[in-house]
Amino acid sequence: MPCIQPASPDKVKNMKEESFIKEGKGKLRVTIEGSETLETTVNGRLKSVEEIAEMLGVEPKGERIEAVVDGVKVRMEKGKLELEFESGDRMRIERA
Template sequence: MPCIHPPQPETVREMSEESFIRRGKGKLKVSIESGGESLETTMDGSLKDVEEIAGMLGVQAEDGRIEAVVDGVKVRMRKGTLELEFESGDRMKIERV
């Protein structure tokens, strides 16, 4: 079983959506909902693996999924899709196209 490190709040606070994306081949759709408005865009790249993101956040992935709250942000991830829900109610979804 891989060693899971405890979350380091100062590291997690400095993360941005780019932290979860690997540059290179592939296309991602990024959807952001904030205050009743939504924005969608596509970008080049791919999501990092579930296990890799779990390690970055200091949480455990179960059955290839993450469902956790880290520093007040609800994180849900499965292969190809990452959803973040912030305390303000804003939501962001990154998914493979």
Template sequence: MPCIKPAQPENVKGINEETFIREGKGELKVMVENSDETMETTMSGSLKSVEEIAEMLGVEAREGRIEAVVDGVQVKMERGKLELEFESGERMRIEKA
């Protein structure tokens, strides 16, 4: 079993959608949903790898996927798709466009 480093609170605290995106070519669709509305936009760049994000959050990636709760946020990720669900019920999805 690989050694997992705990998430650093100072690193996890300031995380936003740009944290998961690598600048460069490609296009991503970002959707934010809450009980009242859904906002959708596109951004240039690509998602960081599952392994990079797992290390950043201090969780283990299994079979190329992440399913974990970090600081009250449910994180689900597979290659090309990331979903975050917050305690407030708000959800954010980032995926290849």
């Protein structure tokens, strides 16, 4: 049984949306909602739930992540990632 580790804020510092995307076939829609809504489409695919859980230093719950890391709410399931920041801004990355 793996040891559950607390979330690691040091690993999250300076992460950008590119941190969650890897090269590959496919398109992703990146939406940032704040005072304005910005939406773009990028080539690539989301990293797996396991890869992102390891990056954030959290333990996945099956094929899902629901955690708060350094004040950022992280929700992920296969093909969709949502980050909600303390300021109320949100970022979604999902398959297009």
